[in-house]
Amino acid sequence: MITAQPFRGPIVVEVDRTHVAIGMGMAWKVLVEAAK
Amino acid sequence: VRILLMGNPNVGKSVVFSRLTGTSVVVSNYPGTTVEFTKGTMKVGKKRAEVIDVPGTYTLEPTTKAEEVAVEMLKDGDVVINIVDATNLERNLYLTLQLLEKKVPVIVALNLSDEAKHKGITIDVKKLEKLLDVPVVPTVAITGEGFKKLISRLPKAKAHAYRHTDEQRWEKMGRIVEEIQTVAHRHHTLAERLGDATVRPLTGIPVAIGIVALMFFVIRFIGEGLIANVFDPVFGAYAPVAMRMSEALGSGGFIHNIVIGNLIDGGIDFTQSMGLLTTGIFVPLAMVLPYVFAFYLVLGFLEDSGYLPRLGVLVDSGMHRVGMHGFAVVPMLLGLGCNVPGALSSRILETRRQRFIALTLMGIAVPCMAQLAIIFGLVGSYGVGALAIVVATLFVVWVVIGLLLNKILAGESPEMFTEIPPYRTPYWGATLKKLWMRTRHFLTTAIPFVLLGVLLVNVLYSLGIIDFIGDIASPVVVGLLGLPAAAAGALIIGFLRKDVAVGMLLPLGLSMQQLVVASVVLAMYFPCVATFAIFIRELGIKDTAKSTLIMIGMALLVGTLLRFVLGG
Numbered sequence: 001m002i003t004a005q006p007f008r009g010p011i012v013v014e015v016d017r018t019h020v021a022i023g024m025g026m027a028w029k030v031l032v033e034a035a036k
Numbered sequence: 037v038r039i040l041l042m043g044n045p046n047v048g049k050s051v052v053f054s055r056l057t058g059t060s061v062v063v064s065n066y067p068g069t070t071v072e073f074t075k076g077t078m079k080v081g082k083k084r085a086e087v088i089d090v091p092g093t094y095t096l097e098p099t100t101k102a103e104e105v106a107v108e109m110l111k112d113g114d115v116v117i118n119i120v121d122a123t124n125l126e127r128n129l130y131l132t133l134q135l136l137e138k139k140v141p142v143i144v145a146l147n148l149s150d151e152a153k154h155k156g157i158t159i160d161v162k163k164l165e166k167l168l169d170v171p172v173v174p175t176v177a178i179t180g181e182g183f184k185k186l187i188s189r190l191p192k193a194k195a196h197a198y199r200h201t202d203e204q205r206w207e208k209m210g211r212i213v214e215e216i217q218t219v220a221h222r223h224h225t226l227a228e229r230l231g232d233a234t235v236r237p238l239t240g241i242p243v244a245i246g247i248v249a250l251m252f253f254v255i256r257f258i259g260e261g262l263i264a265n266v267f268d269p270v271f272g273a274y275a276p277v278a279m280r281m282s283e284a285l286g287s288g289g290f291i292h293n294i295v296i297g298n299l300i301d302g303g304i305d306f307t308q309s310m311g312l313l314t315t316g317i318f319v320p321l322a323m324v325l326p327y328v329f330a331f332y333l334v335l336g337f338l339e340d341s342g343y344l345p346r347l348g349v350l351v352d353s354g355m356h357r358v359g360m361h362g363f364a365v366v367p368m369l370l371g372l373g374c375n376v377p378g379a380l381s382s383r384i385l386e387t388r389r390q391r392f393i394a395l396t397l398m399g400i401a402v403p404c405m406a407q408l409a410i411i412f413g414l415v416g417s418y419g420v421g422a423l424a425i426v427v428a429t430l431f432v433v434w435v436v437i438g439l440l441l442n443k444i445l446a447g448e449s450p451e452m453f454t455e456i457p458p459y460r461t462p463y464w465g466a467t468l469k470k471l472w473m474r475t476r477h478f479l480t481t482a483i484p485f486v487l488l489g490v491l492l493v494n495v496l497y498s499l500g501i502i503d504f505i506g507d508i509a510s511p512v513v514v515g516l517l518g519l520p521a522a523a524a525g526a527l528i529i530g531f532l533r534k535d536v537a538v539g540m541l542l543p544l545g546l547s548m549q550q551l552v553v554a555s556v557v558l559a560m561y562f563p564c565v566a567t568f569a570i571f572i573r574e575l576g577i578k579d580t581a582k583s584t585l586i587m588i589g590m591a592l593l594v595g596t597l598l599r600f601v602l603g604g
Contacts, residue, residue, distance in 0.1 A: 009353035010362070010452045012235055017155060018124055019231065019458075021349045023361070023451020 037085040039078070039190075040109060042135065043119035044128050045092030046342075046457035048147045050074075051177035052119055053089040054466035056187075072380065073105070074473075080190055088113075094127075096134040101383055110135075115193045116142045117186070122152035122159060122174065123458075125217055129209045132168065133200060141193035142170045145186055149174040151458070156220035163216045170194045178463040227459045234346045235456070244347055251334050258330035259409070267322035271306060278304050278314055294494045308543050315539065316490040319410070320482045324535055325475075327409040331373050332474045339470075340462035344369070345454060352452050358438025359393040359445065360385060361452045367394050371402040374478060375567040378402065379574060388575075389447040393438065395571055396583040400590060401434035403559040406482065406535040411555045414538060418548040425602070426555050433560065433594055437586070481566055482533070489529050489536040496525070516592060517557060518599040519550055530558050532565055549602040553595050561591035 010021040022030070041056075043049050057076025074089040090109050091102035098104040110116070118135055120128040135142050146161065165172040171189045175182035200208065224232075233239040278296065282304065285292040296304065297311025304311075306318035338344055344366060352362030363384050371378025375398055382394045403411065415422045442449075496502045505528060506513070506521035513524045522544055530537030541554050562584065563571060571580045 009356075010349055012349060012456065016124060016126060018127070019235075019456040021235075021345070021352070021362075021452055021454050021456055023352075023453060026451050026453055 037080065037083060038112060038114045039080075039085050039087045040090050040113035040116045041087065041119060042090045042106065042110070042116050042131070043092060043147075044094050044121060044124075044131060046455065047092070047119050047121040047128065048177040049089055049092060049119050050470075051463045051466045052117070052145060052147065052175070053087060054463065054469050055177055055180055055183055057087050073109070078187075080187065093131065095130060096138075100386065110138060110140065113140055115190065116140055117145055117190075117193075118142050119145045119147050122146045122149045123155055123157060125157075125159065126209055126213045129212060130205060133198070133205050133208060136168065136170065136196040137198050137200065139195050139197045141195045143186070143190060143193040144168065144170055144172040145182070146172055146174040147177055150176045150179070150181070151460075154225065156222040158218045158220070160216040164212065167212050167215065169196065178461065231342075231346070231456070231459055234343070235349050237350070240346070240350045244350060247338070247343065247347075251338070254334050255327060255330040258333065259327040262326035262329065263322060267326060271318060271322050275304060275306075281313065290498060293498065294491060297490075297494070307539060310490055310493055310540075312487055312490055315536075316487045317483075319535055319539055320406075320479070320486045323413060323539075324406040324409045324482070325478070328373060328405045328478050329471070329475055331405045332471050333467075335369060335373060336467045336470050336474075337462055338369075340460070340467050342457045342459045345456045348452070348454070349456065356449060357442065358397070358435065359442035359449050360390045360438075361449060363452060363454065364390070364394050367398065368402055371398040372405060372408070373474070374404045374406070374481075375399070375402065375563060376481065376570055377474070377477070378404075379567055379570040382574065386450050387447065388579075389445055390449050392445070392575060392579055392583065393441045393449075395575060396441065396586055397434055397438055399563040399567065399571065399583060400437055400560050400587050401430040403430065404534065404564075406478075406533070407538060407559060410535045410538040411559075414542060415548075415551050415555055418551070422548050422552055425552050425598075426559075429552075429556050429594065429598060430559060433590060437590060482535075485533045485564075485566065486536055489532040492532065493525065493529055493536070493540065496528070502528070512592065516596045516599070517553055519546070519554055520544055523554055526554065526558060527561065530564070531562055531568075534558060534564050549599070552602060553599050556598055557591045557595040560594060561588055563587070 008024070010023045011027050012019050012021050041049050041053055053074060053076065056078045073091060076087050077084050078087050079085070088109065090106045093103040093106040095103070096107050096110070098107050116135055118132050120132060132142070132144060144164075146159065146164075149159070152159065159174075161172050161174055171192045171194070173182050173186045173189055175186055234243050282292065282296045282299065285295060287299065293311070295311050295313050297309030297314050300308055304314050306314055306322070309315050345363075348362035348365050350362070351365055355362050355364050366384060367378045367382040370381050378398055379395055382391045382398075385391050385394055411426060412423065415426055493502075502522070502525040506524040509524040509527070510521045513519050513527070514521055517523075523541065523546075526537040526540040529540060537558055538555060541551060546554060562568070568580070571583065575583065
């Protein structure tokens with residue numbers, strides 16, 4: 001679940017009740033991997 | 037016996053460390069690295085044991101310098117207290133399982149177990165203990181709950197030499213968590229809502245501005261309060277003693293000049309006399325220490341409450357434009373206290389490029405609290421406007437050089453990937469211990485250098501060397517910067533201590549414009565010797581030379597521009 005993305009910067013996601021900030025480029029990579 | 041505290045970052049390791057150890061805590065660098073760790077002692081039965089707060093790590097396959105150190109330290113540990121975040125058991129168990137492969141006795145402290153309850157998480161501790169086959173003790177580090185039991189069960193720590201592949205480890209973690217953990221549905225808490233609000237721009241930016249404003253208000257309030265109520269009275273009582281020493285030394289001559297300094301209007305002026313036992317102790321203790329103390333108190337609170345990672349996320353986009361990522365706010369903020377720990381903490385930035393940018397920007401445009409305190413004292417007497425010019429100039433220089441370095445330097449800056457811990461009430465024991473360690477570091481490094489600086493000023497003046505250098509440097513100092521030739525002395529001493537250097541400007545009778553130019557140039561032209569040593573260690577000689585050239589060039593350019601803009 002995405003909880004915030006300040007100024008097109010890192011997206012903040014909630015994973016197992018923990019917030020994790022992920023840079024956009026890295027987030028895209030994760031999405032591509034997940035789509036595979 | 038050597039006990040290692042190991043766990044993921046942000047699981048309350050330092051609070052556990054603070055609980056277990058007394059006041060005799062030492063911060064050391066791991067040999068050959070700039071990674072710091074804290075060491076203390078505790079009693080186990082009748083024996084004294086050494087306790088080491090190992091840098092936080094997610095796995096034993098290191099990805100950062102700090103994690104490398106954590107793995108190295110494991111080789112010398114006799115017992116590991118594995119601190120596990122009960123609110124994030126599954127992720128934390130990865131390290132636990134890896135530790136159980138290393139043939140070292142392990143005991144698990146299931147920390148933050150109160151927070152887990154609040155989050156609706158129930159953990160069957162007995163079953164967990166059985167599945168891991170090591171003692172597991174629920175703890176709440178902030179209140180001290182479970183610590184007696186943890187210490188009493190320490191001798192029961194058990195070593196294993198399990199063998200897992202990566203996949204088996206994940207599988208086992210999943211199985212364990214399924215068997216022992218239940219999670220009840222519940223609504224978001226106030227702290228969680230607050231946590232969300234502080235990373236959203238619309239609410240986060242006003243909060244960040246409010247916090248920075250509050251931070252400076254509190255620092256000023258505490259700093260000025262300490263000066264007015266503690267240090268001014270103490271030095272007021274000390275003045276007659278110093279005067280008697282002055283009389284005993286004959287009220288003049290070489291030794292008098294070094295020990296007491298110059299008498300101003302027949303009396304001692306602690307800010308201007310420049311003697312070892314007058315200005316030499318007054319500057320670090322009565323002018324700088326109160327602000328440094330207040331700054332570290334506020335910073336410690338921000339660190340331990342969990343605000344800094346959120347600030348990092350919020351400013352990440354902006355920081356990328358100057359070649360770093362959001363976490364660079366940590367070295368920059370620490371640098372505002374003292375550039376030495378600031379420069380050391382730049383290791384949280386992953387690449388050399390980022391570290392070069394961070395250190396250069398810190399050296400150029402992040403004055404330490406010691407320097408700021410004196411600048412506030414000197415320039416502040418001309419009003420807030422003059423101070424604003426100094427601060428705004430440094431900020432603009434920080435941004436412009438950052439943008440330029442980001443364009444010029446080859447390579448990329450990696451992105452941020454970090455866990456944001458929930459807001460937590462700081463445990464005052466741990467925050468105060470950190471405050472004490474930082475203040476002690478300031479006292480032990482600042483006072484010798486201030487005394488050396490004051491001594492050097494006197495010796496160089498009496499040998500006529502400062503006048504000589506003033507003559508040589510006059511085309512730059514007088515011609516470009518519009519300052520009196522004697523200000524060159526301050527530039528030399530600034531290499532030792534910036535606060536003493538800014539203080540040296542006081543007797544020169546500078547105009548407001550000159551004072552602003554001199555303060556900005558002194559802040560920018562070179563780091564102090566202690567910071568310079570860290571630069572060499574972190575960047576190597578070649579990159580330090582590059583960084584230094586940028587600083588000197590920019591200081592002269594900005595100083596000259598400022599002089600003509602202000603019309604001084």
